[in-house]
Amino acid sequence: MxxxxxxxxxxxxxxxxxxxxxxxxxxxxxxxxxxxxxxxxxxxxxxxxxxxxxxxxVDEPTVEVDWNTMQRFPKAKYNNFAQHLTTDEVKAIQAKTKADTVKQMTDSSKSGWYLRDNAIKMGGWAGVRYRMTLTTAIKDWVEGWSIIPTPAVLGVPKWQGSPEEASLLVTQALRLFGASSVGFAEILPSTTQKMVWGQMPQNPFPTLSFEGDAPKPVFDTAANKVVIPNTSRYAIVHTIRQSLDASARPGYLSDGAAGQAYDNCDIAQWRLQSFLRVMGYSSITQNIQGNGAIVGWGVMSGLGEQGRLQHLVTPRWGPMIRQSTMNIVDIPVAPTKPVDFGARRFCYTCKKCSDLCPSGAIPKETEPSWDITSKYDLVKPELFNNPGIKTWYFNHFKCNTTWQETDTYCGICQATCVFSKDDAASVHEIVKATLASTKILNSFFIDMDNMFGYGLTPEDQIEEWWQKPIPVNGIHYENDVFYK
Known part of the structure; x- marks a missing residue:
């Protein structure tokens, strides 16, 4: 041994x-x-x-430098390509390059130069190009950036394939773009369409409607309305892992971990939109508040279960993800089914997040309910609770009050969830497998979780984060199935 x-x-x-x-x-x-x-x-x-x-x-670099000779370089005024050629030569080279790339993308004559590869390239640079344009117009959220080429601009046909092939391409692209997990759902009028917001949370807060036969989603500025055609009836959903180490340290470290993960969600979805645009399809991106019920789309696309804390609880990382980012697309994808791994059943018994919630926003009742949060004082629960699911309805007012009072995102419920583990020991996978098959040991596992001290980092150890090595993004990836 x-x-x-x-x-x-x-x-x-x-x-x-x-x-x-x-x-x-x-x-x-x-x-x-x-x-x-x-x-x-x-x-x-x-x-x-x-x-x-x-x-x-060493005192001097291994490359010798003559600092007396070196001067500041006027990079902004210099083009190392066009400035050495005539205008006609530049145009000729550019024309040939376009012809060559069109041929390669059209007949797949050169591996690594297919349309899908170009889409990856454009998606990978999308964030950089977006920041260079310095625009966040609603038109970009709906129709994409005009600086990203379509197949028509490139002179090639749009990508065509089966829903299963499309799902595979999108998954591969999103994994490269930073997504931790990827799921798909169909937007059906009688069910999932109801989880799409009726009014978009992006300024100028346009209404959103499913109507017409337009070739792609459009933003009607005159009517302040986003029109989604019948063809855009699919949802691509992805999550981004969030650092447990930082999140378990209440205060600005936890806040920073949430903000970083939100930002990474945006980066991934902008890259996805660019990828799809180059492939010949459209995508309606979301802002931090989503295009619809954020947890719901994670559930419907099979990325996890809704827990007592009203976060998505994933099989591998628990609720330590940020968030179920949902993009409305017109590329036909193969829906992924919801999953059951015992998380919701465990929530009946656990109540750890509720016990530790500083604002009392998470109900302590054992059984979930169809009833939304009860009215009290001047609080109007209908402004933050949407009826229609049987759950432990979350009091967003209480939660947000804590945010305002502490000048920070809280996140205690995420960090203390029994399912939030980095799997430093294989026993965690054994526990999760047991929870998925039986509830008989639920109480025992809760007691063990508390006994071993899992949850928040003790206050006197929070600042140690600044003196210890941490992995990239503050995340241990050993328990990512894609890396095994």
């Missing part, structure tokens, strides 16, 4: 990886001594974010 802390000399390790006796010579004399593999693997991880042990500091 492999022993993680078995004794391993430096020479044995070097021999094992095939570099012992390869002319390292004196360099090996200054290498640190590792007693075992764990020490070696952790050697580069310290509080200073140092380079690996074999990188040393």
């Amino acid at each position: 492999f022993k993680a802390h078995s004794t391993l000399s430096r020479r044995e390790f070097m021999r094992a990886i095939g570099i012992a006796g390869s002319g390292l010579g004196a360099a090996s004399l200054v290498q640190p001594k590792f007693n075992d593999v764990d020490e070696l693997l952790s050697a580069s991880s310290n509080l200073k974010y140092d380079h690996p042990w074999y990188a040393k500091e």
Whole structure:
């Protein structure tokens, strides 16, 4: 059996990886001594974010520089392409390039240069180009940026494929663009269409209607209305993981984790819209408040279950995601079904989020209800609760009051959920598998979660975040099924 802390000399390790006796010579004399593999693997991880042990500091760069000769470069006034050619030469090269790319995208003559690859390229640069245009017009949210080419502009046919093929392409694209999970749903008049907002939350707050046979969604500025044609009846939904480590530290660290994840949601969806535009399709993006019931779209697209805390609880990361971002699209995709992994059943017993909610916004009743939050004082629950689901209706007024009073997004319910784990130990997957098959051990698992101290970081340890190494985006990805 492999022993993680078995004794391993430096020479044995070097021999094992095939570099012992390869002319390292004196360099090996200054290498640190590792007693075992764990020490070696952790050697580069310290509080200073140092380079690996074999990188040393020097007084001068390895490339020689003559600072007396060097002057500031007028980059803004210089084009390293066109300024060396005549206008006709530039036009000729550009024309040939366009012809070559059209041929490659049309007949798929060169791998990596297909239409879908170009769409990935455009999507990858979409955020940068958007920020360069400095516009957030509602027209862009609905119709996309004019700077992103369509197949007609490129001189090629739009992409065509089955719904299953479309779902695969979109999933691959969104994974590259930053999405943690991706799902799909059909917008049906009798059901899911009712989860789409009637009025868009983007300024100037246009109404949204499903009508007509226009080739794509349009924003009618005169009527202040977004018209969605019959062809745009599909939803692409994605989530972005949020740092549990930061979220478990109440205050601005938790707030920052939420903001970063929201921003990443936007980045991914803008890239998606650009990708689809290049493919020949449209997408209505959303703002932070969504195009419809945010948790509902996550549920309907099979990305998780709605929990007591009224967040989407996902199988792998619990509610530690930000958010079910839903885009209305006209590319036919294959819907993904809702899932059941025991999360909602567990919420009947748990109540941990409710017990720790500082505002009392999460109900403590064991059973969910069809009744929305009861009226009290001057509070009008109909302004934040939408009837029609059996759940533990959330008191958004109480929650938002806490945000206002603390000058921060709270997030305690997310961080303390029993399902919010980074899976540093395999036992968490065993627990989740058990919860999915039976509820008999629910109370036991709640007690164990509390006993092991999972949840919020103790107040005297919150600031330690600034002195310890953290992974990229503050997220451990070992439990991502796509990386196994």
